[in-house]
Amino acid sequence: MHKKNNISDGTLVTQYKAGDKKAIALLVQRFHKTFCNHAYWIVKDADIAKDIAQDSWKLIIDKVHTLQNPEYFKSWALRIVHRKSIDWTRSVSKQLQQKSEYKITKSIQDIPSEDLSPLKQKLLKAINELSIHQQQVIRLFYVHEYSLKEVAKIIQISEGTAKSRLYHAREKLKTIIKI
Known part of the structure; x- marks a missing residue:
């Protein structure tokens, strides 16, 4: 009262x-x-x-x-x-996610493959083989250079989940590219 x-x-x-x-x-x-x-x-x-x-x-x-x-x-x-x-x-947060999803698609998939080196073409192809969730984390972290904390906030997941997705995406990319 x-x-x-x-x-x-x-x-x-x-x-x-x-x-x-x-x-x-x-x-x-x-x-x-x-x-x-x-x-x-x-x-x-x-x-x-x-x-x-x-x-x-x-x-x-x-x-x-x-x-x-x-x-x-x-x-x-x-x-x-x-x-x-x-x-x-x-x-x-939803608006940020929608904007960054738009930027993600525009940033990598719209690059003409002839403008990329053979290694980058192979990497792009490998990224496209990842799950959507892994692609989001990889692109936000490496292409847009967001921190893991920012990635987690944008995608609305925990920071631990973002870290895990990034780790598993890297491991899968290693096996696809065979580095």
């Missing part, structure tokens, strides 16, 4: 449900900075955090009537902010 001006969150929620528009203004005044800070903690961008908090308020105001126990307003509302922040990071 959060009390400011001796009015609990639950009381303000109940008053808002009863039609008192000033009650929601007090809740916004009380929690907006907290919501912005929580969103910032996840997205690491102040402007985006403010946008997420604003979008969250729209949803909170629309759905506050579904809140069964008004005393849990703060935790309920913070979950909404948290989910919206996570959704934003997933969206950005």
